[in-house]
Amino acid sequence: MTTAAVSVPMPAVPRRRRAPADVTAAAPVIGTKKVLLAAPRGYCAGVDRAVVAVEKALEHYGPPVYVRKQIVHNVHVVSSLEAKGAVFVDETDEVPEGALVIFSAHGVSPAVISTAADRGLRTIDATCPLVTKVHREAVRFARDDFDILLIGHEGHEEVEGTAGEAPEHIQIVNGPQDVDAVQVRDPEKVIWLSQTTLSVDETMETVRLLKDRFPTLQDPPSDDICYATTNRQVAIKKIAPAADLVIVVGSANSSNSVRLVEVALEYGAKASYRVDFANEVDESWFEGVATVGVTSGASVPEVLVQDVLRLLADYGYQDVQEVVTAEEDLLFSLPKELRATLKQAGDASRALGGRGQRPVSS
Ligand code: SF4
Numbered sequence: 503m504t505t506a507a508v509s510v511p512m513p514a515v516p517r518r519r520r521a522p523a524d525v526t527a528a529a530p531v532i533g534t535k536k537v538l539l540a541a542p543r544g545y546c547a548g549v550d551r552a553v554v555a556v557e558k559a560l561e562h563y564g565p566p567v568y569v570r571k572q573i574v575h576n577v578h579v580v581s582s583l584e585a586k587g588a589v590f591v592d593e594t595d596e597v598p599e600g601a602l603v604i605f606s607a608h609g610v611s612p613a614v615i616s617t618a619a620d621r622g623l624r625t626i627d628a629t630c631p632l633v634t635k636v637h638r639e640a641v642r643f644a645r646d647d648f649d650i651l652l653i654g655h656e657g658h659e660e661v662e663g664t665a666g667e668a669p670e671h672i673q674i675v676n677g678p679q680d681v682d683a684v685q686v687r688d689p690e691k692v693i694w695l696s697q698t699t700l701s702v703d704e705t706m707e708t709v710r711l712l713k714d715r716f717p718t719l720q721d722p723p724s725d726d727i728c729y730a731t732t733n734r735q736v737a738i739k740k741i742a743p744a745a746d747l748v749i750v751v752g753s754a755n756s757s758n759s760v761r762l763v764e765v766a767l768e769y770g771a772k773a774s775y776r777v778d779f780a781n782e783v784d785e786s787w788f789e790g791v792a793t794v795g796v797t798s799g800a801s802v803p804e805v806l807v808q809d810v811l812r813l814l815a816d817y818g819y820q821d822v823q824e825v826v827t828a829e830e831d832l833l834f835s836l837p838k839e840l841r842a843t844l845k846q847a848g849d850a851s852r853a854l855g856g857r858g859q860r861p862v863s864s
Contacts, residue, residue, distance in 0.1 A: 533792035536821040537814055538745060539807075540737035540797035542830050546730030548630025549574045549801045551834040552607035553583070555628040558836065559604060560587050562843055568603040570594055570610065571659055573628065574801040575756040577778050594618045602626070608659040609633040611666020626839045632698055632728045633660055637667050639722055643693050644668030648720075649686040651675050653708050654697030658757060661697050677704060681711040693720040698728040699758040699800070701765060702735055729832070730800045731758045735765050737827045738797050742769035745795035747787055750776045751806050752799030759799030771795060780809035785817070794819050 545553075552573050559567045565587020572580050572590060580590060594617050597603045602624045605614070609629040618625050629637075643650050650672045654661035665672045675684060675694075686692050694712060696705055705727060713719050725732070742748060748766035752759020759776055766774040774795075777783055788794075794814060798807045811822060835841060844850070 531790060531792050534821065535791075535817075535819045536793055536823060537811065537819045538741045538793060538795045539811070539822055539824045540734070540741055540795065541824050541826040542730070542733045542737060542828055543796075543798045544751075544800070544802050544804050544807060546728070546800035547830075547832045547834045548607050548632060548728070548730070551836060552604075552628040552630070553579060555626060555837050555840055556583050556588050556604055557586070558840055558844060558849070559602065559626060562840075562847055562849070563602055565589075566601070568597045568601055569606065570597075570603055570614070571606045571608065572755070573604065573606045575608075575759075576753045576799075576801040576803075578803065578806055579801065594621060594623060597621070597623055600624070604628050606659065607633070609637060609663035611663050613666055614663075626837050628837055629663075630698070630728075631834055633663070635724075636664050636695055636698065636722075636726050639695055639726070640664055640667040640672060643695075644671040647671075647691065649673070649688070649692045651684060651686075651692060651694040651712060651719075652696065653677070653694055653700065653705055655700075655757065658697060660699070660757075664695070664697075675708060675712070678708050678711050681708060681715065684712070684715065686716065689716045690718050692716050692718070693722070695722050696726040697757070698726060699731045699761065700727055701761045702727055702732055703765070703768070730830070731761070733828045733830065734758065734762060734797060734800065737825065738762050738766050738795065739769045740827055741795040741797070741825050742766045742771040742774075745771045745793050746791040747772065747793075748774040748795035748797070749783065749787075749810060750774065750797055750799065751778070751802050751810055752776055753778055753801070756799045756801050759802070762797055762799060766795065766797075777810070779806065780813040783810065783813055788817055 556567060556569060556573050566589045568589050568591055570591060591597055594603055599622050603618060604626045605628055607628055607630045640650055652665055652672050653675045656674045656676055661674060665674060694709055748771040750759055750762045763774045763776050775787060796810060
């Protein structure tokens, strides 16, 4: 894949969250200070769709609108929606009978859907269509009596949802370290599926080890690690070798954001840190740093990245070059339950949401 470097205008010097450093007092910097800004970064189609779904539900039904789990894994997004009247709960038994509840982008198991139905809850399912695709694969291969090895992080909401589609057929493989312990009924009838937000490289290593043990292991019908996760990792792989420091904007429970830090370090960044907000950036990180890479996870609004860029400008990193490895223009329709309501209300403002991918050509 080819890349393009694009100079982007720097925003005006910001309102500050912290006092600017005395940049003249910092350790000497070899070379000109600059920022390499990854593209794609930030919101993916599934996150955009889920956030718009909550906003539209609040607009059309009025608060409170209950949301099971964080709609997407981002502190800023969750607190912004709370301020508008969304109420986040861990389980549907915290939702008053008959109230409206939205299922998050990470998906839910059939047991959660049936519990909500038993309690008479009205539901909007904001599960990302790319997560739903993995659920369907799980159902299909369980029906065909395969053992399904689900590569993913035990305890992550998405993995719980997918595993809940066929618990008797699915075992979770956290990574290469779990491979030796995997037991299957028939080595000729095994398939692997995965969480959508994993490290592509680590997942392929897990698959390689699984195939050493089960040579006829089947691959998923199409990639389970989604386009947004893959694209953001490709972009940071391009930047990392030239970066003294990579800052990833994203929350601690955002799997794809945490993976970006790991990938940056694996591909040569001298240091990499994840921050939720610009005011978490520590000025000691800039000592001796000429080139700063910046990216953000798939659940991160661009405004948070712009805050970081303004902070960097204060520290002398004013030359921002965008490194583009793909263009995204995919659109997902809003959840069907909401589309019907919007249609009735004559609201055509946002029948669709999200962005997808288009490789950059030379
Ligand atoms: S990261 Fe991928 S799977 Fe998750 S919401 Fe975004 S597009 Fe969907």
